[in-house]
Amino acid sequence: MNVLEMLSLVGDEHTSRYPGKHPLIYSTIALNSPREQKTKILEGSAGKSVKIWLNGDLVHKAVRTTSGARLYDRFSPVTLKEGVNVLLVATLNLPEERYGLSSVGFDEGAEYTLIPPGVGFTFSATKTTNLLAGDTFTLNLNAENITDLSGWQANVAFDPNMLEAVEVSEGDFLKSEGGDTFFQGGTINNTAGKITRLFSARISETGMSGTGILLSVTFKAKAGGKTQVTLENFEFISIADEVIPTVPPNITITLGEYPAWDVNQDGRVSIRDIVLVAKDLGSGTPANLRTDVNRDGVINVQDLILVAHHMGNSANSAASPLLAIDNKELMPAMVQAWIEQAQAENDGSLAFQQGIENLKRLLASLLPEKTALLANYPNPFNPETWLPYQLSKPADVTLTIWTANGAVVRRLALGQQAAGIYQSRSRAAYWDGRNSVGESVASGIYFYTLIAGDFTGTRRMLILK
Secondary structure (H helix, E strand, O other): OEOHHHHHHHHHHHHHHOOOOOOEEEEEEEEEEOOOEEEEEEEEEOOEEEEEEEOOEEEEEEEOOOOOOOOOOEEEEEEEOOEEEEEEEEEEEOOOOOOOOEEEEEOOOOOOEEOOOOOEEEEEEOOOOOEOOOOEEEEEEEEEEEEEEEEEEEEEEOOOOOEEEEEEEEOOHHHHHHOEEEEEEEEEEOOOOEEEEEEEEEEOOOOEEEEEEEEEEEEEEOOOEEEEEEEEEEEEEEOOOOEOOOOOOEEEEEEOOOOOOOOOOOOEOOHHHHHHHHHOOOOOOOOOHHHOOOOOOOOOHHHHHHHHHOOOOEOOOOOOOOOOOOOOOOOHHHHHHHHHHHHHOOOOOHHHHHHHHHHHHHHHHHOOOOOEEOOOEOOOEOOOEEEOEEEOOOEEEEEEEEEOOOOEEEEEEEEEEOOEEEOOOOOOEEEOOEOOOOOEOOOEEEEEEEEEOOEEEEEEEEEOO
16 A cells, blocks of 8 residues: 555645644554465655554554655554454655655465455345344345445345344346346354355356446344344355455344243243243243343253243233233142242342242132132033132042032042132143943033042032933
8 A cells, every 4th residue: 555645636735825834644444354364564654654453453553754664664563354454554754755655565475355445245134123032023235335346245144132034035136137047045043043055147258337236135033132143155256256344244133122031021020930940940941032041051940940030010000910810720839849949049149039929919810718619611511611619728539520410520639739729721620421330421410529638619510411
């Protein structure tokens, strides 16, 4: 890079405007290095003070007050990083040597390509913020200010824990002006987070110049946080079959506007979030990545406590801390086990204290104040029904089904049951409408009696066939 011409252009005008002040000019160069390289930056100037920055760090400084400098007679060791490197050169024109050479370069063994100013490729997206799990968005690879582009190849890399590639399609840029292309949509591997062997070639004697879309990729968001999509094996070819030097683009995608403890992202922290975390307790590879609430790679009581600590948080400030406790699969014994584990690992923090208190409140809400026999459903029925009940304390449970004249039809010995609500189909007692020898019973009125500890209760039901 010879900056003398630039200096001479501004020298006379600068001196006339600012007597006694010497003209200072900054020049910048972008270059792409195929790998990290230790090399030397070379500089030669006559009657000029020079400073050079590489990627923001001052790497060379020299003051020359005498003439007779030779080309590249001074150097400084530097390291080029893999990818884009930016040089900034400041040159002060001293009066002792008004004319002469001012040059900057690298050691002979350095490998790099200069990136022409204004030429490049970028990513743009239909949506890059406020994305939630399950949302889809389209990412476009754009050519900008390109000249005579005839083809390109690239691989797309992304985080498979946060994004899922859904579809790949070609943009219209290389097809402009009536051109055709040979396009390969690549292979999507959502396990590795790669789309490989993407390329397109223009079938024409002329290349395309200007700005436009080369490729569109549709993604589905999977989890919250920030992630990047980048290009690898990135190469763009001119109509003269030459590589067009440029910077491989990347883009940052922000996923999830809900806090981590809103595991199901429904806008509130409730028992549903507790249950999702509880299902994955102890797992290092959960099906739902959001159950690792604190993102430490394992689902444990720490995640449970974070959710419990924030229970009741929602857009509605009046929401109950036990909002939406309608999951009848949640058993008090399970919550009690969570509480005991949390108490054993309690670090004394406010989050632990409040989390444990919320779990205790959750446990209390799952424990009925009294034992009761509830109405069967469906009723009337044919041929099966469910017989729900609730226990205020653990008990040995037996349900007996009678005819209207007092004959025993069937006895269901359920054994020792923990305190809780046995109302869902998976927990309530089940009767298939048959007697003790497997025969279907006739239509009519029947009674069922619950004996649980010192409690006894009886209700009526009806079979209609």
